[in-house]
Amino acid sequence: MTNGRSGRIAVFGAGAWGTALANLAARGGREPRAETVVTLFARDCDHVAEMQATGVNARRLPGVPLLSNVRPTSDLAEAAADADVILAVVPAQALRGLLESLEPFVAGSKAPIVVCAKGIEHGTGHFLSEVVSEVLPDHPPAVLSGPSFAQDVARGLPTAVALAAADAELAAILAGRLAGPGFRVYSSTDMRGVELGGAAKNVLAVANGVAAGRDLGASAGAALVARGFAELIRFGRAFGAEPATLMGLSGLGDLVLTCTSALSRNFSLGVALGRGQTIAEASARIGLAEGLYTCGVLVDLANAAGVDMPIAKAVDAVLAERITIDEAIAELLARPSKAEGV
Ligand SMILES: NC(=O)c1ccc[n+]([C@@H]2O[C@H](COP(=O)([O-])OP(=O)(O)OC[C@H]3O[C@@H](n4cnc5c(N)ncnc54)[C@H](O)[C@@H]3O)[C@@H](O)[C@H]2O)c1
Numbered sequence: 001m002t003n004g005r006s007g008r009i010a011v012f013g014a015g016a017w018g019t020a021l022a023n024l025a026a027r028g029g030r031e032p033r034a035e036t037v038v039t040l041f042a043r044d045c046d047h048v049a050e051m052q053a054t055g056v057n058a059r060r061l062p063g064v065p066l067l068s069n070v071r072p073t074s075d076l077a078e079a080a081a082d083a084d085v086i087l088a089v090v091p092a093q094a095l096r097g098l099l100e101s102l103e104p105f106v107a108g109s110k111a112p113i114v115v116c117a118k119g120i121e122h123g124t125g126h127f128l129s130e131v132v133s134e135v136l137p138d139h140p141p142a143v144l145s146g147p148s149f150a151q152d153v154a155r156g157l158p159t160a161v162a163l164a165a166a167d168a169e170l171a172a173i174l175a176g177r178l179a180g181p182g183f184r185v186y187s188s189t190d191m192r193g194v195e196l197g198g199a200a201k202n203v204l205a206v207a208n209g210v211a212a213g214r215d216l217g218a219s220a221g222a223a224l225v226a227r228g229f230a231e232l233i234r235f236g237r238a239f240g241a242e243p244a245t246l247m248g249l250s251g252l253g254d255l256v257l258t259c260t261s262a263l264s265r266n267f268s269l270g271v272a273l274g275r276g277q278t279i280a281e282a283s284a285r286i287g288l289a290e291g292l293y294t295c296g297v298l299v300d301l302a303n304a305a306g307v308d309m310p311i312a313k314a315v316d317a318v319l320a321e322r323i324t325i326d327e328a329i330a331e332l333l334a335r336p337s338k339a340e341g342v
């Protein structure tokens with residue numbers, strides 16, 4: 001992508017976040033152009049027909065009108081045509097399949113692919129920017145992450161996130177394409193740090209939710225945030241993240257948001273489990289909680305790298321039903337005393 005852009009952005013995944021980002025992109029960023037067009041791809045034709053008829057994505061982001069230059073479509077070719085930026089906003093485990101299906105429609109284009117999902121791929125243990133490089137090597141990967149609820153962004157509430165790409169100029173251009181009056185986008189070249197924070201915080205937020213659901217008190221919640229952050233820093237150090245990134249929006253910022261807000265699906269999943277609901281009951285009500293799918297692979301990576309992550313491991317053991325919540329709490333508290341630090 002260059003500054004001589006087509007003004008066309010393709011958003012794949014018409015969930016809450018894809019829809020909020022489509023509206024943001026449709027505003028044209030820091031240099032709005034009249035010709036900006038945003039395609040919003042959803043797999044389900046009925047869903048697309050509803051959005052076209054009503055101008056709202058009532059299934060995923062009710063009450064938020066789509067801007068007139070957002071074009072919902074279920075046609076991959078139409079969605080991808082002439083796009084000079086691609087936003088991938090499907091669940092993390094669906095990213096590879098989406099990119100594979102896109103391949104014939106983006107051949108010849110070098111449009112950057114901005115991963116907006118938060119997770120780590122099962123089976124391979126690969127970070128999501130790596131998945132982009134493997135499947136579509138001609139397309140530079142970028143990562144958007146940070147404390148941001150789709151509902152907040154859609155309402156224009158002040159939000160700040162990080163957007164990383166290997167090339168600093170590309171990161172700055174992409175940040176400019178998405179920035180808006182209420183949406184501040186910091187650019188970064190630390191893709192690994194930005195994506196790793198977004199993936200790990202979802203797992204740690206489940207632990208905070210469990211503590212809230214069990215009425216363990218605000219002190220326990222704060223301890224979990226602080227010691228969870230220590231785990232995040234250890235994990236990041238082992239996997240090449242820059243410390244400053246982990247202390248920034250996509251690390252500490254998103255960890256705090258997700259560990260403390262009832263709007264978070266990962267926190268809500270933990271609350272439900274803490275109150276005695278089953279995973280199936282809670283998931284059916286809450287929808288996509290990426291921590292459920294990331295915890296196993298996060299722990300596998302941590303174990304392989306010799307990184308101590310007791311909170312993440314406790315979440316994984318509870319979600320895999322290897323131990324009960326009460327056993328997990330008792331095990332965490334029974335760990336030998338140690339010097340504080342990371
Ligand atoms: N909702 C938020 O506030 C928010 C904020 C930041 C990041 N995210 C991240 O964005 C990602 C998506 O979250 P969401 O909230 O939009 O989820 P969502 O559950 O609202 O929507 C996911 C959408 O992806 C679609 N989908 C699934 N597989 C697909 C495929 N192969 N091709 C096309 N579409 C597919 C589903 O049909 C659904 O519409 C997650 O990784 C999440 O962590 C969400």
Ligand SMILES: O=P(O)(O)OC[C@H](O)CO
Pocket residue numbers: 118146147148149202205254257258263264265266267288289290
């Ligand atoms: O609802 P959650 O838990 O997926 O969190 C949404 C965003 O990732 C918050 O930054």
